[in-house]
Structures are given as structure tokens and as C-alpha cells.
Amino acid sequence: MLSLAxxxxxxxxxxxxxxxxxxxxxxxxxxxxxVVEILLKAPLGDxxxxxxxxxxxxxxxxxAKGILVEALSVAEPHELPPVxxxx
Amino acid sequence: xxxxxxxxxxxxxxxxxxxxxxxxxxxxxxNTGKSSLINALAGSQLSVGxxxxxxxxxxxxxxxLGPTQVExxxxxxxxxxxxxxxxxxxxxxxxxxxxxxLVLNVLDAGNLERxxxxxxxxxxxxLPMVLVVNLLDEAEAKGLKVDLEALEEALGLxxxxxxxxxxxxxxxxxxxxxxxxxxxxxxxxxxxxxxxDHLGPWIPxxxxxxxxxxxEENLPLSQEALEAVQRxxxxxxxxxxxxxxxxxxxxxxxxxxxxxxxxxxxxxxxxLTERLDRLVLHPLLGLPLFLLALFLTFxxxxxxxxxxxxxxGRTQEVLAGWSGALPLPPxxxxxxxxxxxxxxxxxxxxxxxxxxxxxxxxxxxxSGFLARMAFVADRAMQWAGLPGKAFIPLVLGFGCNxxxxxxxxxxxxxxDRLRVALAIPFLACGARLPVFTLFAFVFFPQQAPLVVFGLxxxxxxxxxxxxxxxxxxxxxxxxxxxxxxxxxxxxxLRLLLRLSSARTGSFVQGAGGPILLAVLAIWGLLxxxxxxxxxxxxxxxxLTPLFRPLGVEDWRxxxxxxxxFVAKEVVVGTLGVSFLGGETLAPMGLWEGLRxxxxxxxxxxxxxxxGLTSLLTVNLxxxxxxxxxxxxxxEAASPSGALAYLVFVLLYTPCVSTLAALRQVVGLRxxxxxxxxxxxxxxxxxLLAHRVVP
Numbered sequence: 169m170l171s172l173a174x175x176x177x178x179x180x181x182x183x184x185x186x187x188x189x190x191x192x193x194x195x196x197x198x199x200x201x202x203v204v205e206i207l208l209k210a211p212l213g214d215x216x217x218x219x220x221x222x223x224x225x226x227x228x229x230x231x232a233k234g235i236l237v238e239a240l241s242v243a244e245p246h247e248l249p250p251v252x253x254x255x
Numbered sequence: 256x257x258x259x260x261x262x263x264x265x266x267x268x269x270x271x272x273x274x275x276x277x278x279x280x281x282x283x284x285x286n287t288g289k290s291s292l293i294n295a296l297a298g299s300q301l302s303v304g305x306x307x308x309x310x311x312x313x314x315x316x317x318x319x320l321g322p323t324q325v326e327x328x329x330x331x332x333x334x335x336x337x338x339x340x341x342x343x344x345x346x347x348x349x350x351x352x353x354x355x356x357l358v359l360n361v362l363d364a365g366n367l368e369r370x371x372x373x374x375x376x377x378x379x380x381x382l383p384m385v386l387v388v389n390l391l392d393e394a395e396a397k398g399l400k401v402d403l404e405a406l407e408e409a410l411g412l413x414x415x416x417x418x419x420x421x422x423x424x425x426x427x428x429x430x431x432x433x434x435x436x437x438x439x440x441x442x443x444x445x446x447x448x449x450x451x452d453h454l455g456p457w458i459p460x461x462x463x464x465x466x467x468x469x470x471e472e473n474l475p476l477s478q479e480a481l482e483a484v485q486r487x488x489x490x491x492x493x494x495x496x497x498x499x500x501x502x503x504x505x506x507x508x509x510x511x512x513x514x515x516x517x518x519x520x521x522x523x524x525x526x527l528t529e530r531l532d533r534l535v536l537h538p539l540l541g542l543p544l545f546l547l548a549l550f551l552t553f554x555x556x557x558x559x560x561x562x563x564x565x566x567x568g569r570t571q572e573v574l575a576g577w578s579g580a581l582p583l584p585p586x587x588x589x590x591x592x593x594x595x596x597x598x599x600x601x602x603x604x605x606x607x608x609x610x611x612x613x614x615x616x617x618x619x620x621x622s623g624f625l626a627r628m629a630f631v632a633d634r635a636m637q638w639a640g641l642p643g644k645a646f647i648p649l650v651l652g653f654g655c656n657x658x659x660x661x662x663x664x665x666x667x668x669x670x671d672r673l674r675v676a677l678a679i680p681f682l683a684c685g686a687r688l689p690v691f692t693l694f695a696f697v698f699f700p701q702q703a704p705l706v707v708f709g710l711x712x713x714x715x716x717x718x719x720x721x722x723x724x725x726x727x728x729x730x731x732x733x734x735x736x737x738x739x740x741x742x743x744x745x746x747x748l749r750l751l752l753r754l755s756s757a758r759t760g761s762f763v764q765g766a767g768g769p770i771l772l773a774v775l776a777i778w779g780l781l782x783x784x785x786x787x788x789x790x791x792x793x794x795x796x797x798l799t800p801l802f803r804p805l806g807v808e809d810w811r812x813x814x815x816x817x818x819x820f821v822a823k824e825v826v827v828g829t830l831g832v833s834f835l836g837g838e839t840l841a842p843m844g845l846w847e848g849l850r851x852x853x854x855x856x857x858x859x860x861x862x863x864x865x866g867l868t869s870l871l872t873v874n875l876x877x878x879x880x881x882x883x884x885x886x887x888x889x890e891a892a893s894p895s896g897a898l899a900y901l902v903f904v905l906l907y908t909p910c911v912s913t914l915a916a917l918r919q920v921v922g923l924r925x926x927x928x929x930x931x932x933x934x935x936x937x938x939x940x941x942l943l944a945h946r947v948v949p
Contacts (some may be wrong), residue, residue, distance in 0.1 A: 186499045193737050197333035197369050199503060207529065211541035212634035217532065217740060222366040222397070224528065224740040226630050228637070231737060 172204070173232035180205045181237035190234065197223050198235060213237070219250055275434035277326040280430070282346060282377060283361030285332030286369055288389045291313060291419035291859040292361060293329050294750045296427060303757040311342055317427035320428070324478035324948035327656060328355070331376050334369070336376055336462070337499070341669045350380060351463065352475055357434050358384045364401050365742070366392035367518055371510035374410070378437040385434040387427055393742060396652045398521050406517040412437050420747050429902045432605035440681055443505040447875035450487040461597050468498045469849025492495025528623070528742040531567055535627050545631040548624065554870045555611045557654040557685070559837055563607035569855040589782055601822060602767045605657055605912060609762050612651065612658040620665055621746035630740065639719045640726040642666060645675045649718070652682035653711070653732070656909050660916040661762070667738070673921050677929050680909050683711045686823035690904050693827055697885045706898070709903050717906060717936060728940040766915030773911035777821050791817065805903065805947040806896030816903070822910045835885040899945035906937035
């Protein structure tokens with residue numbers, strides 16, 4: 169199974185499983201069933217910026233490894249169509 | 256939907272005339288604009304203090320509503336009553352143990368779904384509530400239209416829409432009059448509902464019962480109730496249910512339902528925040544931009560305050576000169592000039608620095624930049640087991656430890672705050688530099704810059720190691736580094752100014768007394784004769800044997816460390832006096848003093864303007880002019896003794912003001928421990944330095 173840490177910027181995924189003791193991640197909105205999008209990686213490669221709903225979150229790699237997901241789009245980031253319609 | 260045990264809506268509590276001050280608590284997620292709201296509602300009445308028994312900042316304001324007085328209290332931002340940090344734990348503790356007269360639940364209109372999750376949790380507590388949907392402007396920019404009436408209908412609670420940053424808060428007070436105790440809104444999956452029912456006899460409050468079931472440990476419950484909770488949790492787990500996930504699921508489902516009724520999407524564009532982040536957090540540009548922002552913060556704080564610190568120093572000289580001209584006994588003149596004026600001056604000299612630091616920090620925090628800086632620095636800070644935000648206080652520490660310690664308040668976890676605050680005193684602040692350069696040029700003329708740089712590095716290493724080890728000792732699990740990156744915002748200037756002045760005021764109130772006392776004590780030590788000798792000389796000579804193993808054998812060197820405990824700025828001056836003889840206090844006439852002050856004011860203003868235009872420049876001067884003191888010092892120690900002395904000066908307690916700041920940020924017990932730790936580390940490493948250098 170994929171973990172959130174294995175995805176690259178531009179990818180979207182649905183969270184399948186997250187350790188229930190990770191209360192802060194859960195409270196921030198990273199819960200089973202939520203759809204997330206990887207926006208970018210920090211200049212030093214860690215952490216990740218992730219969008220969950222309307223929230224922008226910083227998630228460390230070490231923690232992203234514990235979040236199991238299914239990828240929703242597998243295209244290369246620059247080939248991705250805009251995620252949201254532009255006006 | 257309604258729970259049968261809950262009280263019917265009750266307005267009586269709010270309308271009953273009462274002369275006592277009512278408490279309204281602002282509860283909401285982080286970055287929902289609660290401080291903007293309190294500022295817009297109460298204007299200049301903002302005050303900053305600590306929560307009783309804690310070192311967490313408490314922002315409050317008074318509100319005069321005709322017959323009643325209201326105290327508005329800003330509770331720390333939280334996503335849930337089930338705490339993931341002690342700061343969040345305070346929210347549940349306050350609401351349960353000191354129930355406010357009204358809960359103003361602040362919601363982010365741009366992220367209503369997640370805001371509603373907390374709202375739903377709050378409705379279970381049985382407290383009078385009103386909802387404030389803030390940041391309507393941001394929601395609109397995102398293409399979201401919030402239907403406030405639909406929200407009122409869906410939740411059965413009054414809802415006020417606001418844009419607090421622009422002062423649009425008129426709806427809040429009328430709606431607050433309609434506040435009522437809500438009925439719980441979430442129907443949880445059957446096993447969880449059963450467990451709540453089952454706990455009824457011990458815990459009648461539904462919210463409390465749910466918190467207990469979800470695993471919150473610090474609740475005001477009897478032993479019997481706790482045992483019942485334990486049994487219920489175990490039986491749920493046996494059925495394969497995690498009570499926390501069940502409750503969260505129930506709330507998210509309901510929040511989604513309400514959200515869909517109340518929020519309408521009118522097309523959308525990639526938000527500005529997302530586009531700005533691509534630039535600010537760019538893989539290549541991100542790091543230089545981060546360093547630039549760090550540098551600007553540092554320069555803003557220290558370069559712009561320097562002229563005013565000088566001005567305060569000058570005022571101090573004038574006041575001292577005036578007291579020197581008074582027809583009083585010499586000892587009393589000296590007490591006024593070198594004790595009282597110097598003490599008050601020491602406290603006030605920090606106010607320009609702190610005000611500007613607080614201004615810079617509040618701007619960074621409320622604009623969203625602080626979170627981005629934390630994002631960039633996070634990887635580097637993980638080595639020391641610290642969050643990214645810890646970078647900023649650490650960098651400020653090289654300017655001055657006092658504002659740096661206060662800057663740790665931007666860290667959301669008190670344990671991180673403690674670790675960084677205890678690391679900061681080891682960082683070589685600007686006041687230590689004159690001591691370093693003086694000794695380095697006397698004893699290591701060839702490698703002076705290298706020695707000074709090495710000292711800076713040593714301070715940083717000891718500081719980081721302290722933070723790292725303290726983390727290991729105090730916490731087995733490393734906690735979670737995840738945090739939210741709030742949208743970029745223009746914080747209202749008035750709020751920034753008010754917050755900064757309230758926080759600076761809190762420094763003067765809380766730290767001013769102890770600093771003044773310490774300066775007076777040192778004055779007494781230096782000036783009140785004891786058995787025909789100065790107690791300073793006696794003490795210094797008494798301490799000298801302790802420093803012999805470090806290769807420091809001259810009592811005058813040891814003696815200078817004593818006032819150095821109050822402020823490192825005075826170490827060089829004290830050495831000058833004890834090696835070369837004292838300087839006399841120059842009395843000053845009234846007009847001479849006034850002229851002096853006037854000149855100082857002009858210079859300070861000019862300096863600030865120059866500082867503004869040269870924020871990006873650096874000046875590093877390391878070469879001191881040759882002085883008689885240098886020649887005198889040469890004879891006082893060996894190079895290895897001098898190095899040990901420098902290491903000791905670097906690492907022992909930096910100044911009494913740092914201690915006063917520590918006491919305000921981490922409490923008395925930790926500050927006392929810190930002093931012992933600093934002295935031992937300084938001594939051991941100085942000993943090592945003496946042994947290593949031939």
C-alpha cells in the first residue's frame with residue numbers, strides 16, 4: 169500500500185488509514201476518507217505541504233509515512249489538469 | 256436529534272441583571288482571527304498576562320455594556336477539546352472548571368467545515384453559546400458564500416458574521432444577547448451513544464462523558480467515574496471500535512451536512528495563498544528568501560532599537576549627572592545615580608528592543624509568514640528534535656537573549672518553549688562581544704576573529720545540545736510536528752501596535768522589579784563598606800580559589816563576573832575600574848542636562864530613519880582601540896586562563912534580565928534550575944578549555 173510520503177507534489181490521494189493515536193493529524197483534518205493533495209516539498213525535502221479540504225498543512229515525512237493512502241491521480245505533476253476550475 | 260437529558264434552552268442566565276463582571280470566552284481554531292476580534296470589540300482595552308499557574312499567555316479585554324461589565328478572554332486556539340498540547344488542554348480545563356457566562360465560538364468562514372467540528376463538540380458542554388463566523392472576506396475571495404441564516408437554522412444558535420480585521424463586528428453584541436444553551440447536535444454511532452448513556456449516572460454532562468471516552472485524561476472526574484470510563488472504553492475496543500475515531504466520524508458527518516446547507520460555492524480560482532506559496536516555498540528560492548526574512552527580522556529588531564537604547568542610556572547619564580549635583584551625602588548620591596537610575600535604565604533599555612521584536616513577531620505570525628519560515632526550517636530543526644518555528648528565537652538570541660526568550664512564546668508546545676528558552680542563554684548575545692574581543696586581541700592577537708567565532712559556535716552547540724537532551728529527558732515520544740499553514744493576510748496595524756505595547760508592558764511589570772532589585776544589590780555590594788573593605792572585593796577574593804583550576808587566579812577577573820551576572824555590558828567597565836582605578840561621577844547642571852537630552856532625542860530619531868534605510872547592511876567591527884586596560888590584562892592571566900575565562904563568560908548566566916524573562920516564560924522552578932545548570936556547564940567547559948590549550 170502507498171503512504172503519503174511516497175507521493176510527489178501535484179498528486180491527490182484519499183486517506184485509507186491513519187494510526188488512531190495520531191490525534192493531532194486527525195484533528196487537523198487528516199482522517200480516513202479525507203482527500204488530500206500534495207502541494208509542495210520544503211526546500212530541504214521535508215516536510216510536505218498538503219491541502220486537506222480548505223486547510224493547508226505542514227506534515228513531516230516521518231509522519232506522512234504512517235498515513236496510508238490510495239492515489240487518485242498518477243499523472244506527472246506538470247501534466248496535471250488544474251485541480252480546480254479557474255474562473 | 257435532541258438528547259433527552261439536556262436542559263431546555265435557557266436565556267435567563269444572560270438577561271438577569273447583575274452587577275458582577277461577566278466572563279465571555281472566545282473559543283475557536285488557531286488562525287480564526289480571535290485576537291483581531293477581541294481588538295475590534297474592545298479597542299484599546301487589550302491586556303496581556305499569564306494564565307494562573309501557567310506561563311501561557313492570556314489575552315483579555317474589558318467591555319463596558321452599560322449596566323454590565325464584560326471581561327472578554329481569548330482562549331488558546333484549538334481544533335478540539337481533546338487536547339494535543341498543554342495549551343489546548345487549557346481550553347477544556349477553563350470551560351469545564353470555570354464555565355464562562357458565554358462562549359463566543361469563532362469560526363473561519365473560509366474553512367467552515369473544520370470549524371464546525373469544534374462547534375459541534377462545544378454544543379455538548381451545555382454552556383450558552385453564540386457563533387461568530389469571521390473572515391467572511393477571505394471566504395468570499397475563495398468563492399464561498401456563507402448563508403448565516405441557514406447556519407442559524409441548522410444549529411439552532413445565533414450567528415454573527417464578521418470581518419474582524421476591518422472592524423466589521425457590529426453583529427456580535429446583538430447576537431450575544433440571543434445566546435442560548437444549545438442542544439447537542441450530533442447523533443453518534445450506536446455503540447458510542449450507548450456508552451455515553453451508560454456513563455450517565457457518573458458523568459451527566461454529555462460533552463464531558465464524550466471527552467472521557469475519547470481518551471482525555473485530565474478531567475475533573477471522581478475515581479468511580481474514571482473506572483466506569485475505563486470499562487466503557489475497553490468494551491468499545493473489544494467490539495473493534497476506537498471511540499476517538501467514532502466521535503470524530505460523527506462530528507465530521509454532521510459538519511458536512513451543515514456545511515452543505517450553509518455554504519454555496521460560486522466558482523473558484525486557485526487561492527492567492529497557494530500561488531504565493533509556490534514562490535515563497537520554492538525549492539531553490541525558498542531558502543534564500545527564508546534567510547532574507549530572518550535577517551530582516553533581526554535587523555529590524557536590533558538596528559531600529561539601537562538609537563533608542565542609546566537615548567535611554569543618555570537619559571540615564573543626565574539623570575545620574577543631576578543626582579550627582581544634588582546637595583546630598585556622597586553615598587546617597589551614588590545610590591541615586593548608580594543604583595536607582597542605573598536599575599530603572601536597565602529595565603527601560605529593553606523596551607525599545609522588545610517592542611520592535613513583538614511588532615516583528617506579531618506581523619510574521621498574523622501574516623502567515625512565521626508558519627512558512629517554520630516550514631522551511633523544519634528539516635534543519637528536526638536534528639535537535641525541535642519544531643521549525645524554534646529557528647527564529649534561536650537566531651534572535653545572538654542579538655539579545657531577553658527578546659529571544661520572549662519570542663519562544665510563538666512556539667505552540669510549552670515543552671518546546673521550555674527547551675528553546677533554556678538553550679537561548681548559551682547563545683553569545685551582543686553584550687558578550689566586547690568581552691570576547693577585548694580578551695581575544697590581548698591574548699590571541701593572531702587568531703582573534705577565529706577565537707571569537709569559535710565562541711559563538713560553542714554557544715550554539717551547547718544550546719542545541721541542551722534542547723536536544725532536555726527533549727530526551729522530558730519526553731519519550733517526540734510528539735507530532737504537523738501544523739497548519741494559515742493563509743497570507745495583512746494584519747491590522749492597530750492590532751500589531753496594541754499587542755506589542757501590551758506585551759512590552761507585561762515585561763516591565765513582570766520583569767522590571769527583579770531586575771531593579773538585582774542592580775541595587777550589586778550597587779550595595781560595590782559601595783557599602785563592610786569591615787572597612789568593599790564587600791565586592793571580599794566576595795571576589797573569596798571566590799578566587801574556585802577559579803584557580805581554570806587558570807584564572809586574579810581576583811579582579813573573578814570579581815568582574817559578579818556584576819556580569821546582572822549585565823554583561825558592565826564586565827569590561829568593571830575590569831577597567833578595578834585594574835585602572837575608578838572614575839568619578841561627573842555632576843551635571845540642569846541646562847547642560849536638558850541640552851544633552853535634546854541632542855539625544857534628535858540623534859535617536861535620525862538613527863531610526865537611517866536604520867530604516869539601511870536595514871540590509873551589516874557592519875562588523877572587531878578591532879578595539881588599544882587601551883591601557885589591554886596592557887594591564889596581559890599580566891593578569893595566561894592565554895589558557897584567558898580562554899577559560901571567555902568560555903565561562905560565554906556560558907554562565909548571561910544577565911539578570913534574561914533570568915527575569917525566563918521566569919516569565921518557563922516559571923521560577925525551571926529558571927532556578929537553569930542557573931545551576933549554566934554555572935556547572937560554564938565551569939566544566941572552562942576547565943576543559945584550560946586543560947586543552949597549552
